[in-house]
Amino acid sequence: MLRALGAAAAAGGMVATTVGTASARGRWGPVADAVREEHLWAWRHYIERAWGADHIKPISGGREDFFVEGHSVGLSLVEAVDTLWLMEADSEVDRAVRWIVDHLDFDIDAPFQVFETNIRMVGGLAAAYHCTGDRRLLERAVDVADRLLPAFTRSPTGLPYRYVNLATGEVSGPETNIVEVGTYLAEFGVLSRWTGDQRYYDLAKQAMRVVHDKRSELDLLPHDIHAETGEWRNRRATVGPPGDSYYEYLWDGYRLFDDPELRQWYDTLTDAILAKQAERHAGLLWFPQVDAFTGEVLSREQSVLAGFYAGLLAESGHVAEGRAYHDAFTAVQDRFGVIPTSVDYTTMTATRVENALRPEYADSALALWLATGHEVFRERARTHFENMVATSKTRHGFAALADVTATPPSQGDTCPGYWWSEQMKYYWLLFSDTPRLDYRDHYLSTEANLLRGAKR
Template sequence: MLPGMSRRSALRALGAVAVAGGLFSTTSGPVSAQGSWKPVADTVREEYLWAWRHYVDRAFGADQIKPISGGREDFFAEGHSVGLSLVEAVDTLWLMEADDEVARAVRWIVDHLDFDIDAPFQVFETNIRMVGGLAAAYHCTGDSRLLDRAEDIADRLLPAFTQSPTGLPYRYVNLATGQVSDPETNIVEIGTYIAEFGVLSQWTGDSRYYDAAKRAMRVAYDNRTELGLLPHDINAETGRWRNREATIGPPGDSYYEYLWDGYRLFGDPDLKHWYDTLTEAILARQAERRDGHLWFPQIDAFTGEVLSREQSVLAGFYAGLLAESGHVDEGRAYHDSFSLVQDRFGVIPTFVDYATMSATRVDNALRPEFADSALMLWLATGDEVFRERARTHFENMRATSKAAFGFASLSDVTATPPSQEDTCPGYWWSEQMKYYWLLFSDTPRLDYRDNYLSTEANLLRGARR
């Protein structure tokens, strides 16, 4: 059952000036804490609304816009767009006080969004994006029709949990028939539900959502190795590990994030105990200092042997999570390490080998994790360096990813100039532009003392209507 609520760590009111130089901005030349960040916030909003207007004109209701050609593309299932980018954008538009555009998006959801789709949808992605996006839209607007849509899609995802003999969800479920498929999964895809499902349980009084999410997290935790670590791949039908590798990057990252978030949102002592136990093991067994910088290699969860020193750009979120959960020094140190990568490449590659500081996968799909952790660390420490780094992140994205009809993923950040791909992921509308906005503006629509952003940056607590 859902425990009583616990307070989220506070956000403070924000405020300094960003300067971009050349193709890439750098963090040299500190910005005064007494300056005004308003020009940066204004630019963030202008760029977001510019991209939104192109989406409305060329791809409204599509999952994603193609920012180079102006075309449309589906995300979940071919021929079945569910307005992914639109749903992801609602709470960001609301925070930016673009109320006419919020109303436009809500009308589309109410009039056109229908989840009775005879096709398999990935359960994890559908939850963090669609359940979370609709829940955030409801939280911000108070429109109960949006809660109805969130509850509808969550109900369609539940068979992935209830038809599993272990409680670990299958990867896919047919939204129309409830047929489940693919038990070969990972800890991210079985353990990233407690925030979205938990608020649904709070708002509807239906504990099925929270109970299903927590049960899956428990199964993985109970199967930790003697070193206290979790391999990342698991079979949903047997509950047995399918590999030996432990990582704080994908596909392990948001399992740890949601243990902490579940505790902070709902005050569940089990989740805090599980998080603390696993974090102690990660810091003891996985953390590695190299040339004075903190990294987290992939290791054998059973022996502790280092398997790879590749670091994913997605792992950058962990710096913020460490800071939020009281490990501020480690969080700062890990963000320092990613800042080195940003300074070297301008845009952080998807994978780097930190032993050689070389890119091993040179693309970047508009990844937001560095900005996410910059926000969390600035809030935890008050140190302006984190806003400066986020300003650099924004300016470099703007310089390299802006295309004719929106912002594009990059296929090669090492090229001059970096080469673009004709795709803009739906999470761009929910994540990094929101992180920038909260870093550089002082929006009256957010309770800076009590709020919560999900792994997809969906605002599930703290809206001031």
């Protein structure tokens, strides 16, 4: 999401006034120090036990592939570079960049998920380039993006296939969803800007156009679609997965590239969501899943991933609704300590009890703090951080939780790559007032990759 102090204020919010003040640094500096210490402690374990692997297994100290078994591409270290840079851990940035330059090779004869490869690898490398200025990182980002392009160019509709073989360009997986066809514009757009090659932006935007133009008469979007026929595969509309980042990238595309058409699409869909999906239960604002063609409520389960929407609403001028939605997830955090993957908000019971180190609540806390300047969002994020350390820290890193309702919460032997990019960066930016970020004008992607606002 695009983070800009003053942007929300212009749309009806308040400008944060605490960034950079001595009193704020004095109060939050120790929390920032703790965030950095935990991040670098985990990083040292990754170096010692899983260097170059996609993931470390934090309980056993083993290694884990993410995209394709037997083909790690250094996912965790690519995701970590801009976070380390923002933390001024420059020797570790240099270490990671050396590995990327010396060892990262995308000529892999295997199918990679296009969406995940884009937000994680294209975005991670682009952010590393933006922070360091090392053009070798931009070359790697362009290389992998070019290997993803057949997913778009070989589709009869312009909606990308889910998978592409990085060595051969063979595509597969036409049964897809609006997230996996519509979350490219930020990463592809900055590549177009930095290289002068407009193909990236045009292909990403065209896929978003196809989805928008197929909206229902209620201006709502089902989430499943077929890349070859362009036909909907279901009727269910949601702001959670797999609908979430499509809406995010409409707003982000408008703010990053000053594209008014994207703003029009975003406003049309957001007005419909607020009018036809939002409801209050026990005084809290929620967004149930509804039939996109009739508006009938289909489910009142809420995914932890939907928590991002509170921040998106605030950034796009709907500050009151964004705060109200964050209040709802705060009630869940207060109840469970760590937010489960999904809850039935009518009973406040967990319907999926795991939590894979999810960052969306902290993401929205950052967005709302920037939009309003209210310290309550830092307080909420500190609780989120402290609860993560208390429940997920283990022998060699931080572990996803298998059951947040157990006493103590039970852990699983995995640490997702986004942990290095997302919530640790959100915490750091909330508490550190780092001089390396332009707090007034910067951009974090859906994976929290910093693509604008690095102060070198």
